[in-house]
Amino acid sequence: MEGDARLFAEKTIETFYFWTGVLMWLIHAGFMIYEAGVTRQKNVLMTMMKNLLTCAVVTPTFFLFGWWIYYAFPSGLVPVSSEAAGAALPWSQQMGPNLQDNITGVFWFAFLLFSFTTASIMSGAVIERIRLGAYLLLATVLGSMVWILAAAWGWSGEAWLYKKFGFHDWGAGGCVHTVAAAFTLGVLLNLGPRIGKYDEQGRPRQIMPHNLPMTMLGLMLIFTGFYAFYAACAVFQVAAPGADPEPWRSIYLTPMTLGSLAFTVTMGFAGGAMGAFIVSRGDPYWTISGGLAGMISIASGVDVYHPALGYLIGFAGGALAVWVGNQLERRGIDDAVGAIAVHGGAGLWSMLAMGLFASGYPQHGNFTSLTGQLIGMAVMVGVGFVPGYLLSLLLDRFGTLRVSRETELAGLDVAELGIEGVVPAGDRSAAGPAEKDR
Amino acid sequence: MNSSPVTTWTEFDSRSTQAIFTFADQPLVVQGICLLAAVVVGWFLVAAFRFEKRHDR
Numbered sequence: 001m002e003g004d005a006r007l008f009a010e011k012t013i014e015t016f017y018f019w020t021g022v023l024m025w026l027i028h029a030g031f032m033i034y035e036a037g038v039t040r041q042k043n044v045l046m047t048m049m050k051n052l053l054t055c056a057v058v059t060p061t062f063f064l065f066g067w068w069i070y071y072a073f074p075s076g077l078v079p080v081s082s083e084a085a086g087a088a089l090p091w092s093q094q095m096g097p098n099l100q101d102n103i104t105g106v107f108w109f110a111f112l113l114f115s116f117t118t119a120s121i122m123s124g125a126v127i128e129r130i131r132l133g134a135y136l137l138l139a140t141v142l143g144s145m146v147w148i149l150a151a152a153w154g155w156s157g158e159a160w161l162y163k164k165f166g167f168h169d170w171g172a173g174g175c176v177h178t179v180a181a182a183f184t185l186g187v188l189l190n191l192g193p194r195i196g197k198y199d200e201q202g203r204p205r206q207i208m209p210h211n212l213p214m215t216m217l218g219l220m221l222i223f224t225g226f227y228a229f230y231a232a233c234a235v236f237q238v239a240a241p242g243a244d245p246e247p248w249r250s251i252y253l254t255p256m257t258l259g260s261l262a263f264t265v266t267m268g269f270a271g272g273a274m275g276a277f278i279v280s281r282g283d284p285y286w287t288i289s290g291g292l293a294g295m296i297s298i299a300s301g302v303d304v305y306h307p308a309l310g311y312l313i314g315f316a317g318g319a320l321a322v323w324v325g326n327q328l329e330r331r332g333i334d335d336a337v338g339a340i341a342v343h344g345g346a347g348l349w350s351m352l353a354m355g356l357f358a359s360g361y362p363q364h365g366n367f368t369s370l371t372g373q374l375i376g377m378a379v380m381v382g383v384g385f386v387p388g389y390l391l392s393l394l395l396d397r398f399g400t401l402r403v404s405r406e407t408e409l410a411g412l413d414v415a416e417l418g419i420e421g422v423v424p425a426g427d428r429s430a431a432g433p434a435e436k437d438r
Numbered sequence: 439m440n441s442s443p444v445t446t447w448t449e450f451d452s453r454s455t456q457a458i459f460t461f462a463d464q465p466l467v468v469q470g471i472c473l474l475a476a477v478v479v480g481w482f483l484v485a486a487f488r489f490e491k492r493h494d495r
Contacts, residue, residue: 255458278482304458306462358460362446
């Protein structure tokens, strides 16, 4: 009977994580629609191709080495030899259908979706001028190597930032959002702005989204998917026979409830949208982006914040994202979707807010603290920025980072893909005879 | 800012522990945070009218 109960419990856990992964695909449907709306019409199909291929290229690379990195590098840059690391190698018994292991596959799947998210954070910032091959190489490095190394350091059960300094980043405001934003900043410094983004005096011009309602719908899908993202960050464990029932636990094994997500993620969203609305003086793009910034701002401490505190932290995060976005634009950094502002600004704020407002929580052997959070912030920025900057610099030196001026002016859809993504209404001249009859 | 209502791991992981949210052992602080949140919502509602008026001009 005990064996039956155990198997039932494992199948329940398996089902839970399987469906969090499925629902997290909404984030990527959302990213695709969001970025397609932001881009100009001449680049819409290439932008969507980039989102699609992000998921395609990160999947096998995360299987081949990303999952192993998570278990092999908890202590730094030297891999450890452990049972867990061995089990994460792509040829191990656990990395395929195994009747004694219901869990590895669904854990891997959930982490894979985190990897898609991390790489997709970069994808919007670089649209309309990056070469597809360069982007996919950068996405592979970010999605299957860099973020998962940061997660090994700050998010795994043996992470050195957590073990030595009490770092607490429950919902990956650092490991996912800040790392991806720092990597993206490194890339943008080498990629440069889109043609026409700045005038002769270096003043920024606004390049309007071609379909803002599409962008807003995309973000609503991202919001929905993020509940699954956060749910997948919770650890669902089963007690040993005869022991007390196990609570939900954070990735640091501190006790928590799923109800904390329901309260605080939603309050963070509300605060972020309101804060961005006020600071941007009612700008629709920043208002909805602020909602995402709010959901990210509460990430590090969502397991312990009071909901009203989560609202205030989200409000500050939404406001901060608008300010960071404007500052970057004035300094010549053309982030087409405000990814660094939303994910980097709010991601850093998330880690800082945890230290400011939620210090003193016991973890195994230490306590959450402002010092631990500040150290974590510095590490997350460094581990993201350095590889992003160096790899894009190398690609730029070989002339493989950016499309030609002619291609950029013509639009990537026609120049690179040979077709128009969106045929203007009433102009079907590019379509064949059969298409005209539709 | 130390806001944890629990001070030891044993207390945190105990089945008898109830509220674990920030400042749960300091109700006045929680009430103050709720009041501040209400003020911010009020500010937002006023701002929403203001921006609407600006666009109507």
